[in-house]
Amino acid sequence: MEGDGATPRGTHKIVGVLFRADRVEKPTSRAKPIRPRDLWSDDPSQPDYNQMVQAPYIYSHEKLRRSDPLYNLVILTDWNWPNAVKDRGSAIFIHRWRKPGHPTEGCIGLRPADLTWITPRLLPKSRLIVL
Structure with missing residues (x-):
């Protein structure tokens, strides 16, 4: 549910990688740079x-x-993507933590x-498994 702060349980495909080209090296040939207006x-x-x-x-x-x-390097999952269902929740990213033990908002x-x-x-068959 959008804004509930929970990570949805299940097996999630890895669908992309984003990175800050001004801060980190391109981690993989599939990675796309995060641009200023993204x-x-x-x-x-x-x-x-x-x-x-x-x-x-x-909006x-x-x-x-x-x-x-936090988003210098982001792994994208297929949670509620590419055909999002209203209020099911958006974007479960894998990104760096703020500090040990500090929660995310569902990522x-x-x-x-x-x-x-x-x-x-990461391989095309890589998955995030949340129990």
């Missing part, structure tokens, strides 16, 4: 709900190009070194 729509009333969108965007969204390092937070190690080793 946002992620989290407004279930919009047709582009749970999709990457571009600023300006007047509810999350900035992908953050001032902090998966990893140590930066672990995230950097895992990302180039």
Whole structure:
């Protein structure tokens, strides 16, 4: 459910990688750079709900190009994507944690070194399993 702060249980496909080219090296040939106007729509009333969108965007969204390092490297899952169901929840990302033991808003937070190690080793059959 959108905004519940929970990570949905299940097996989720890995569908992409985003990275800040001004902060980290391209981790894999499939990775796409996060550009200054990149946002992620989290407004279930919009047709582009749970999709990457571009600023300006007047509806509810999350900035992908953050001032902090949280989204320097992001692994995208297929949670409620590509055909999002209204209010089912948007974007379960795998990204770096803020600090040990600090929760995310439903995403998966990893140590930066672990995230950097895992990302180039992802295969088309790689999955995130949440029990």
